[in-house]
Amino acid sequence: MKCFLRQGAVILPVLLAAGFLFLPPPSRAVETGGRSPGDLASPVRIAEMGDLLIVSDYREKAVFLLNKLKLKSVRSFPVKGAPLAVAYTGGRILVGNETEKRIEMYNPAGNNLGVFGGSRGNRILARDMAMDERSDTLFVVDGLDRTVKLFDREGTLIQTIMSRDIVNPAGIAIDAERSELYVSDYGDPSLKNPALVHVFDYSGNLRRALSGQRAGFSRPQGMSFSEDHLFLADGVLGKVLVLDSSSGSLAKTLGSFGAEPGQLMLPLDVVIDRLTKDAYVTNNRPGRIERFPGGGLLP
Amino acid sequence: MKRCLILIAVVAAAMISPGSAKALIAAHQCNYCHAVHGAAGSALLNDTQAETLCMSCHGPAGISTLKAEVHLNDRNSVYPAFRITCRTCHDPHDNGGNWLGGSNIRLTGSRQDATGYARITTPNSGVREVVFESRGSTAGMPTLHSFADADEDANGYYDGVCETCHTLTKFHRNSAAGSHNHNTGDTCVRCHLHASNFVK
Structure with missing residues (x-):
């Protein structure tokens, strides 16, 4: 009996150690990417285009297309000026050019398709954009002018939301x-x-406001909406604060x-990826994209 | 109530103690950066660091019209990479007086000793005086005491905000060495934009 116990004392730790060797590696909670020579330097806004992410880079004066899985640049194209807002609709990438004060259109290969809204376009400092495909x-x-402007797919100005609250x-x-x-x-x-x-309806009527003092934000930046919650990046x-909408x-x-990886x-x-619920964040100072697997899921 | 009184005392002490805010410019009111109630970090700041705080307004997608970035060297530079961040050159609290008796603009330099003069801790020249009272002639301003005035006041000290650090540049070093004739009378940031890391 004593012998068995003595053998067990030796064998058990050996078996446990061997077991650990064959265990799958723990999944990484957070992944980081988009940083390599000639890659992202100052990522600002982000949008989805299928399996790719569209990211504007303020320092590189370029728009990058990144593979969602590898967080590696697939290709990039230059913008003559500082790019801010990005959106994807109807096979075109829309880019807000801060320097030129206009929205420019590119195809996914990076060819400039002209100015959104025609040759003259609209003089606009597009800090951020969101496309509603349902209502075009x-x-x-x-x-x-510190407003929100609504355009149709062709770039025609439909409405301007002006509010003393903004x-x-x-x-x-x-x-x-x-x-x-x-x-x-x-x-x-x-x-x-x-x-x-501020929360408006599409006609520009103010419905409610979410308080920074209550939720703890002071430099609210880009946002995404998912699962009845607002995902808000605070500079x-x-x-990223996840707020009940x-x-x-x-x-x-x-x-x-x-x-560090996972830090911002x-x-x-x-x-937020609609299928996987992974959250992708533009992490400006380190110059990379941060992925939080399942970050879009709510407790 | 007791906590409030303690907080007020702390803020008051900070305002009157040496080295703290004395005259805030209009665009930098206390509560732009400091959270009087409920700050998570020290100095009534949330858990952040100065560069992030500055860049949240002056950086990409920030709301300020005065865009800025940290100072990097050119990608093609033969010298090692460096990164000069906001607080090296700026004091967010006030425009300091300089050693020549004037007052600096653009929050340049910081008081680093009892003299109270605006100074910069340079990368390889120690703590140096900085005088920045004019942005230069492109705006119809005098070149004297601008970004780099090539010692126009002939005191033998190169103290412009750009030249007081530079020792390896081809032009406008903090000594008589090298050339001081590069685009004199022009404004440095016309080509070397602050928003583009001061890289041309």
Whole structure:
């Protein structure tokens, strides 16, 4: 008996160690990518195009197409100016050119198809864009006159949402089911206007506002809507805040401040993959894209 | 109530202590950066660092019209890569007085000792004076005490905001060495944009 015990004391740890050797490696909670020579340097806005991500790069003055799985650049194309907002619709990539103050159109190969809205286009500082395919409407945050502009697919201006409530708008997201529009706003502390996310209907009527003081954001940037929740990148916190779209209460967060994988420094936009629910975040200071597998799932 | 009083005392102490904010410019009111209630980090800041805080307004997609980026060297440079970030050249709290008796613009330099003069801790020349009172002649301004004035006041000290650091550049170093004739009378950032890492 004693012998068995003695043998067991030796064999058991050996078996356990061997078992660990054959165990599959733990899945990585967060993956990082998009950073290699000639790759992303200053990613800003992000949008989906099938299996690819469209990312504007402010420093490289280019738009990158990244493979969602590998987070590697498939190709990129230059923009004459600083690109900000990006969207994909009808086989065209729309790019807000901050320098030229217009929205430009490119095909997925990167060929310039001209200015959105015709040869003259519209003078606009497109900080962010969101496309509602159902209503064929492109929603654009215009930093020049601090409004939200609605365009049809051809670039014709349909409507301008002007509101005294909008102070310093940054990002935009839509809830197509409810025909609601979310506009992130830095506010202006000197005017006692706190950071907010305004919720409008498509006609421009203010329905409610999500409070930054309550949810804990102060530099609200790009957003994405999924599962009745708003995913909001806060530039200062180094987090993506997930807010209940009705109450504005904080449901969970993605990331933390820092430069390690899974950490964020100046996150500027987020997109949720509709199928996998993976969350992709533009991580500006480290110059890369952060993927949070299943980050779009709610507890 | 007790916590509020302690907080007020802390803020008041910070305002009157040496090295702290004295005269905030209009665009940098306290609560733009500091959260008086509920800040997660130190100095009434949330858990972040200065560059991220600055870039959240002045960087890509930020709301400020004054766009800026950190200072990097050119990709084709023969020298090792460097990264000069905001606080090296700027004091977000006020425009400091300089050693020549004037007042700097664009929050340039910071008080680093009891003299209170605006100075910059340079990469390889130690702590140096910085004088930046004019953006140069392209805006109809005097070149004296601009980005790099080639020691126009002939005091033997190259203290412009660009030249006070530079020791390896071809032009406008912080000494008499090299050439000081490169585009004199022009504004450095017309070509070397702050928003483009000061790289041409």
